[in-house]
Amino acid sequence: MATLPVYPWRLAPDGLATRRQLRALGLRPGGQDVAAQIERPRRRRGPLVAYLYRIDRARPVRPMTPGRAAALAAAMRARRTCPNCRTDVGYCVPRSLGMCVPCSDLESAA
Numbered sequence: 001m002a003t004l005p006v007y008p009w010r011l012a013p014d015g016l017a018t019r020r021q022l023r024a025l026g027l028r029p030g031g032q033d034v035a036a037q038i039e040r041p042r043r044r045r046g047p048l049v050a051y052l053y054r055i056d057r058a059r060p061v062r063p064m065t066p067g068r069a070a071a072l073a074a075a076m077r078a079r080r081t082c083p084n085c086r087t088d089v090g091y092c093v094p095r096s097l098g099m100c101v102p103c104s105d106l107e108s109a110a
Helices: 019-024 064-079 101-109
Strands: 007-008 036-040 048-054
Touching: 019 048
Parallel strands: 007 036
Antiparallel strands: 036 048
């Protein structure tokens, strides 16, 4: 098993990019294996690791289909719906509260 090349933070060679950098270019890894990794040191914990992919082997991002757009809209609508009052509150309901903020305020006041 071959080991991955490891580069220090911000010193990766040209032609390699992280998933986010590929996405900003309108690309995706497209099934290729990880080409290298970069490590960012931290003081009291292990280093942060980011995997790098080759840009020349990346593929274009798949276009959004009507079905995928509808599924994404339904998932976001479910995240915005309060389970207590069953209304679309216009923001994602905090998982820490489990309900919208006005319902949480009413429950904590009682």
